[in-house]
Amino acid sequence: MSADTATSTATVRKDLLAEVRQLGADIAAAWAQFPHRELFWGLLAAWILLFHLWGNSTLGYIKTGSLLGWMIHVYEWSPEDQHGYFIPLLVLMLLWWKREELLPLPKAPWWPALGLLALAAGLHVLGYLAQQARFSILGFYCGIYAITGLLWGWRWLKATAFPFCLFIFCVPVATQSETLTFPLRLVATHITVWISHHVLGVPVIQNGVQIFDPSGKFQYEIAAACSGIKSLTALTVLTLIYGFIFFKPMWQRAIIVLVAVPAAIVSNVLRLVMIVMAGQLFGQAGGNYVHDSWWLSLLPYVVGFAMVYFTGKLFTPRRPATPAGVPETV
């Protein structure tokens, strides 16, 4: 490494560190504007403790009674649900993004939020009694939302309803969503086989959700992980955020969110076609490489995101052409 490169790397690192420090200071300054911060931490700690000690009642297949432990177990077991780890961060980012709207709000304790907290507790009790930890997850996040409303009032609750709604995506659904994912698997397999036959000229055989090469060169089962639930969830979260931030009419938001479904199917079909092509050219190992490679797996989703973005562009009013002779404002 030359001296110049080393100096520029050090400068970049220094700048980055300064940026991070500045962000930390900004967050601390924003947080200082909230009243009853110590009570918030106290209630949050008590709420987490409740869900840690009596969080799930599953009979021993998870060696912890903690709801957080149950969530980690399910997220680790089912990679299609692992976006649950990132949703809290996403919610915090959205709150930060909306800070100019949220910080000036008058904040005062609001008794009726206790009803919301009771509802959250009730949801958890129901989940605990019926051994349905997914209800408890809803109760957990609903309770955190209620705690903020309890200390900072209804205006805060109203303004933060959308970011908090995103917590619903923390509920792991991959193993419960066969009704949705199975048709997606079949549709993706049908389209992939059609494209392979009629566009690429690759003579694959379909058996349900399995794809074979007639010569036995490769064989794939379109597993639940390839059903599109992962991409569908990711696309739904992103389209929700995109729709709610950039569009006001509900019908436009609804269309943006609905586009997530065909976008997820297109992304999955592209991924499967890539796997079939690699299998055709390089055998099973080639197909496996494309299947397992994280960066190659991400490529088709660019197309999905592009579909959503360009649908949004259709709703964005075009700037009227500037009449001749009228100077453009800068």
Place this chain on the structure above:
Amino acid sequence: MKQRAWWVFLAALALMAGTGMVLHRAGTRQHLGAPGVKLVNEPTYGEDGRLVMPQSVYLPPSVLGASSTSVPISKLELIWLPADTTYGRRLYEWPDDRKLLVSVVLMGSDRTSIHKPEFCLNGQGWEYKATDTEVIHVPMTRPVEYSLPVMKVQATKTMQTPRGEITLRGMYLYWFVTNQEISALHTRRVWSQTLHMLRTGELQRWAYISLFTTCLPGQEAPTVEWMTRWIQEAAPQFQVPPAVPALPRTQAAP
């Protein structure tokens, strides 16, 4: 303002403490129910010969003159189903080449052992419409008289063979059973399990019993009749009495 905040804080804390007490009491009464099928100390093995479970669900070795062999559990099932799942699986073969695959999946404390059954058929290339499914009632005489609700699915598959294309029917019968209830419907089973859990604190230990065979188009009715006879003969041998009716004690719900 400060005082109001403290009152709100204390009220919320009291609510949380109360919830904790309710949950603690509820947790002490929860337990796993008894299975509705007989277990034997015969080990179950996977496709690769690995020991899956030292126990298995009993299935009679010979029924209606058929001999049977134990079928290992597939790799995919072992990956997807929880480790405390118990299996029973046998392939029955008759001298006239008829074959019947019988499978029992018994859940442990992890309820995810049992899924909606039809997806497996679709996944293996068998196609069927909603009209191809119906609940039939098998009259049972042992150990007591009752009507066993069974879901019948008639699926179709077209295959390429060296002699051309042939169409086969896949006849699939299944039902769910615990030591107290029988149901042919997955949704009813889940609902019943949830209600029972709420009411008693007992997690019902459901078993999912299925029979599968193939036949040529036109042979569906005699095939189902023959499968029904198998159920009448074999079910009393592996299903624990009185795993009979659901709500009314003499008539099982579909």
